[in-house]
Amino acid sequence: MSGRRPGFDKAQGDLGFDNPDFWNFMYDDESAPWLIDGPQPVIADLEGQGLIRGRVLEPGCGSGEHTILFTGLGYDCLGTDLSPSAVEYARRTAASKGVPAARFEVANMLRPSDYPFLSPKFDTVVDVAMFHGFGAYGDNLDVAEQYAAVLHSICNPGALVHILAHADSGPGLSSGISDSVIKESFADGWEVESLELSTYQARVTELIAQEAAKAGLPADGQVQLPAWLARLRRV
Template sequence: MTGEPWDASYHDGPAPWDFGGAQPAVMRLAAEGAFTGSVLDAGCGSGENALHIASLGASVVGVDVAETALALARQKAVDRRIKADFTTADALHLDRLRRTFDTVLDCGLFHSFDADERPPYVAGLASVTKPDGTLYVLCFSSEGPDTGPHPVTREDLTAAFNPNTGWHIATLENTKLETRYHNNGAPAWLATINRT
């Protein structure tokens, strides 16, 4: 998808996934010291997760195709006096960043891609993740009531992230993904995936 539909999500107020803070699951990971070294937030939106991680001292780059979201993220960084970089990038062409990261976060992006888009996206993630680096994927799950749009099965994740694509899923746990339309969060997967 081009940036235009994503950008339009921010034109009339917050996007459906932009509930006004960092995802609790991401905050828990950060509190556990999960985000080490250089960090990439792929599909950073208006920057809440990236800014939370950066506020703890990490070097963070957030990328998105939505220019309006990036402008919001940059302004938040200024207002909160947090150092983080936000730049335009197409998640299906992450190799164009021409750099690698120790830790990568995908919060709410993987589930937005269809079956044909997932392989190039996963390959792009591999191109920007250092060997032995860690990828965290937080996405809507197909398991449970009141699922979010485009829910992902366990099999979807294991098919995408496996040794043939340069990955090993270390852990896969049930959690919640907060949105503006789910009172108690939508069922979600939190996958910890190692770059092989």
């Protein structure tokens, strides 16, 4: 989502990918627009469709709601995030929701070899609103491709990767991307099984209030934003 964050300096090419402080404060003061006290409905629906299976990874887990959901349903699921504050927030949320077995670890997904818990292969990856941060700027598409290569290296053949990413047709509250960014980033070693326009549920907080007002959205409360829902199979 948009908003001023410590360490953000687009002019210098620093998009915050390797800076936990870029994200920590949004969990410390609970100003993150994605803290909606539950999973994204379209992601929860995937389980009912039989599209969650085996060992599950949620990179950029944030509040951990999807890891909590899938762990509670009996899946072997791991949530990771660059932000230590996010991981602590997710652990507290899991405990408060009666799913203390939910597992969360701090990790930079662009450097998987630094984290032994990413070594075992995964069968499902659920990326909710992280990928678009890699692919939102044309001069950084190589980072999105690097991330796709990382996922390829830690997934079993036939594994499914689900991506919910803000679409560039949105009201300007986030770093939206076109569907071509997903296709191009996952061109090597992946089959695009599904790519459709969907919705992402967010809440308007002080962090994005000005942008929301400019877009004609409510000053507070929850809003639905356009998003791409992609399903990619590792080949």
